[in-house]
Amino acid sequence: MFEGITKGLKGALSFIERSRLTESNIHEGLGQVREALLEADVNFDVANDFIDRVSVQAVGDRVLKSIRPSEQIVGIVHQELVELMGPVDASLPIQRDGLTVLMLCGLQGSGKTTTCGKLARMLKEQGHLPMLVAADLQRPAAIDQLQVIAEQIAVPCYTEPATSTPLSVCQNGLKEAKRNPEIGVVILDTAGRLHVDDELMGELEQLDRRIQPHQVLLVCDAMTGQDAVNSAKAFNDALEVDGVILTKLDGDTRGGAALSVKAVTGVPIKFIGVGEQLDRLEEFRPEGMADRILGMGDVVGLVQRAQEQIDTDEALAQQQKMMDGKFTLEDFRKQMRMMRKMGPMREIMKMIPGVGGMVDDNPDMENPEEDLRRIEGMIDSMTPHERNNPERIDRSRRNRIAKGSGNPPSEVNNLLKQFDAMSGMMQQMAGMGVKDRMRAVKEMSEGGMLDPGAQVRKEKTRSKRGSVDRDQVRNRKRQQRKNARKARKRNRR
Ligand SMILES: Nc1nc2c(ncn2[C@@H]2O[C@H](COP(=O)(O)OP(=O)(O)OP(=O)(O)O)[C@@H](O)[C@H]2O)c(=O)[nH]1
Ligand SMILES: [Mg+2]
Known part of the structure; x- marks a missing residue:
């Protein structure tokens, strides 16, 4: 949804962010915002009025003398977008009596x-x-x-x-x-x-x-x-x-x-x-x-969608399992299915604050459904016993699962490793405050744990291009493990 305008506005706003703000380059930046609006097929007069309203607020002393003027401008653009589209009462006039x-x-x-x-x-x-x-x-x-x-x-x-x-x-x-x-x-x-x-x-x-x-x-x-x-x-x-x-x-x-x-x-x-x-x-x-x-991102929208599609009791049961360290691959598969029900993954991911831009710019996120399906395929190829006791998966089982799901054994390995790291983290996160939790999530995502498919894909693309830099891959993996260890250590304290 709106990929063009998001990109255009981000470009304009990042120009503003990079510049040392003066009245003249604020106008230049806002000119770019206007371009982005017109590009998105916003009505001409509406775009002009919009820029006028933002300009009046943006060049004031309050903004220029504030500590982070560019943030203020993003805030003003946001506020004006809200005013442009609202207010709205989306409730339907359901009558108490009668039709x-x-x-x-x-x-x-x-x-x-x-x-x-x-x-x-x-x-x-x-x-x-x-x-x-x-x-x-x-x-x-x-x-x-x-x-x-x-x-x-x-x-x-x-x-x-x-x-x-x-x-x-x-x-x-x-x-x-x-x-x-x-x-x-x-x-x-x-x-x-x-x-x-x-x-x-x-x-x-x-x-x-x-x-x-x-x-x-x-x-x-x-x-x-x-x-x-x-x-x-x-x-x-x-x-x-x-x-x-x-x-x-x-x-x-x-x-x-x-x-x-x-x-x-x-x-x-x-x-x-x-x-x-x-x-x-x-x-x-x-x-x-x-x-x-x-x-x-759009957290409220995300929560609404989740509430519609996800069985609350089931979600609570899963959370408890995570806290108790009993979260299995079976549960993981259930969660992936619930997520898939919420709609196209790219859309869902964009609703997560901070992830929006990543999804647009990152070729690795082109088709997250495919990753989910592949992971599901691997879990499908396991026996219930294996799903509940992933530590029992030895080399021969791993090869069987790889064959059954049409993936290389290394990919099954990756899934198992990352699942292991992830479930450890989840258990620790259960006892953390919000800040620590956010930090842990950041570390997890830096370590690639939130997107187990991405790593494999990256390596695949590289080898397709015929320029596998093994040292680089190894270093990155080392860094991932280090990050995960660091986070675990901190959380234990
Ligand atoms: N992608 C997408 N397609 C939609 C959406 N809403 C409707 N459609 C599709 O648009 C097409 C037309 O939808 P209809 O509901 O038949 O439209 P209508 O206004 O009743 O059409 P008429 O009765 O011919 O005037 C159908 O193929 C729908 O599936 C939407 O939100 N997203
Ligand atoms: Mg119709």
């Missing part, structure tokens, strides 16, 4: 139908029973598509034949929903058009007037950049939209839409779609987005 009606609208292919399913799934998780209503009668397949989605998440879906009218489908759908006291929310899936046109707006206005939904949510495709922003403006002028749901942010989007929508239309983004699957919907938080855009 809550949400209407989704948007251009063709923006993701309305999928998002109806995502919202319904989210509401269901929160304990409501939503009903979907197929009010898109333009495309014959649209009704089936919504029904399939409703079945996937096991919620009711109201449909009528394509010969009906959107208004009567919605009115009858509401009547039907009222008959079932368990149904709390009705989500209307409306038809899209290629462009904003009078016919579409007329149909939606009529629905809005007659049905009076509690919220009208506009679904926009982030990949279409400024077009999304312009259509959002047109929709809002006609319909008074309550919030935008920006979809396809998982794709190769430049981010311009996310940054411009609120400033251009006055309507906040409430949710973002980050994948085709029905669990890929997130509440929009400007702070988290600003963190991610600046490559600072």
Whole structure:
């Protein structure tokens, strides 16, 4: 997400960081920030206003005379990004009594139908029973598509034949929903058009007037950049939209839409779609987005995602096992599977503060899934006994595991060594304060323990290039062991 803009902004901000700050080079640095915004397809006026606001604050005495002016500027840019995209109240207006009606609208292919399913799934998780209503009668397949989605998440879906009218489908759908006291929310899936046109707006206005939904949510495709922003403006002028749901942010989007929508239309983004699957919907938080855009990670988002996907009891049990020194390769494999459920690893890793930039710049992190899969493959090739007692894995077992998983024996060896070091560290970390823990994590990552695949990969790439520097590899390994020993020693004290 937003790799281009993150890189551009980082470049600009690191220019500011490197310079001895004066008014003139602050302006030069901010000029680069502006370039990065425009490059990311941020609306021209929005980018200019943004830079003006940052400039006014950045050239003041408060910044120039502060101890670390460049940090202050990063802080100002962050704050202004948050203001640009917020404030937002992403909660849905769920009524205490009676039905809550949400209407989704948007251009063709923006993701309305999928998002109806995502919202319904989210509401269901929160304990409501939503009903979907197929009010898109333009495309014959649209009704089936919504029904399939409703079945996937096991919620009711109201449909009528394509010969009906959107208004009567919605009115009858509401009547039907009222008959079932368990149904709390009705989500209307409306038809899209290629462009904003009078016919579409007329149909939606009529629905809005007659049905009076509690919220009208506009679904926009982030990949279409400024077009999304312009259509959002047109929709809002006609319909008074309550919030935008920006979809396809998982794709190769430049981010311009996310940054411009609120400033251009006055309507906040409430949710973002980050994948085709029905669990890929997130509440929009400007702070988290600003963190991610600046490559600072997004801890709150990470925790939210983890809470959704990870079984808390299981996680607690695993933590206890770590503390007791009973953490096995079996548990390790379970954890990797849980992590995989949270979404694409590159995205997840970028949400960890300090890791964002590493992921972008590091060719070793090109495909972390592959590493996880490879490690899982090795663990899969072990017997349960071996997984629970890795110390029993001797040379012949190791060769068997290597063969079974299609890896060289050295890689199995690496996994075992690093697992051993890691479980030792985890046990010690359990008794540490936050600061010591952070230091330990830093040492672990310097030693390559947090990414066991990376080492092997690095060596592989080197040997492919035909220039294996064995001394270098050996030295690095020695350094790793030294770091791990040092950390263990300190923690024992
Ligand atoms: N990658 C990604 N794809 C998405 C997302 N949301 C929707 N899609 C995909 O976008 C395509 C269009 O989605 P639909 O939900 O059918 O869009 P629609 O707005 O209902 O389209 P019409 O009914 O034809 O107007 C589908 O292939 C979806 O899987 C998202 O957040 N990320
Ligand atoms: Mg649709």
